[in-house]
Amino acid sequence: MKAQADLSPSALRESIRSGNFTGNTSGLAPGYVQCNIVILPSQWASDFLRFCQANPRPCPLIACSAAPGDAGLPKLGDIDIRRDVPSYRVFHDGAFVEERADIVDLWSDDFMAFALGCSFSFEEALMGAGLDVRNLSENVNVPMYRTNIPCEKAGPFKGDMVVSMRPFLPADAIRAIQICSRFPSVHGAPVHIGDPAAIGIADIGSPDYGDSVTVNDGELPLYWACGVTPQVALENAAPPLAITHSPGYMLVTDMLNTELAIF
Secondary structure (H helix, E strand, O other), X not given: XXXXXXXXXXXXXXXXXXXXXXXXXXXXXXXXXXXXXXXXXXXXXXXXXXXXXHOOOOOOEEEEOOOOOOOOOHHHOOOOOOOOOOOEEEEEOOEEEEEEOOOHHHOOOOEEEEEEEOOHHHXXXXXXXXXXXXXXXXXXXXXXXXXEEEOOOEOOEOOEEEEEEEEEOHHHHHHHXXXXXXXXXXXXXXXXXXXXHHHOOOOOOOOOEOOOOOOOOOOEEEEEXXXXXXXXXXXXXXXXXXXXXXXXXXXXXXXXXXXXXXX
16 A cells, blocks of 8 residues: 555556556545546436535535546546546446446446545645544545435435544544634535434444444544435436445545645
8 A cells, every 4th residue: 555655646547547556545645636426427417516516515526527428537637537446336226236447338428427525635634733544544444424414405316414434532623623624625524523323323333334443432433524425315316327436446636635725
């Protein structure tokens, strides 16, 4: 993993395109924005765009295709959205059917791609402040959970929010909230602190996505809105075909995290 962490975003994407790197991207390309990905047929795109606009905390839109069938996202670098994500998830009629390393053979001239902000981007700022980001210190994927927090509906897209969790001591939790508030384009401040049951999480040790992390005595779990939320909305909307990133396996871009800070 360390060798990959030393790569520039473009070199990392090339490693992903060639199949040399297939892991999760947490902690990689520090300083650069990572994105969640949603790919849909064009007739579903306007409703999904409205879903993102109505739910900016879990779905902060960074970029989208300029036109149907365009596999590039030039705002984010020399991107081939068909090959530059380490692992994709494919949904048919709202049901998850497979994960795959690329989607070249599935690509359609009718597809629109959306890139949404990811909490991996603010982890660098947390570490820069001397905070322990537990998924990084334990070298695992961040834990992610389905909740009972409802999203605003847009057309057929609806569902409850997915959150990511990182634990901190109370004083560090206050600092983490202050830091992340600077980055609304990558989920901003947490949406919940403390009791997981209050947001519908039955067992903090059993995340729905990613890996569990240690929560020490005296630590508070902080929950951030997560870009896996659109996958729940896709299940409910049930388009005939949709493609996303696998949770934790992000598009690493050439955009600097500092470009997204608001103060």
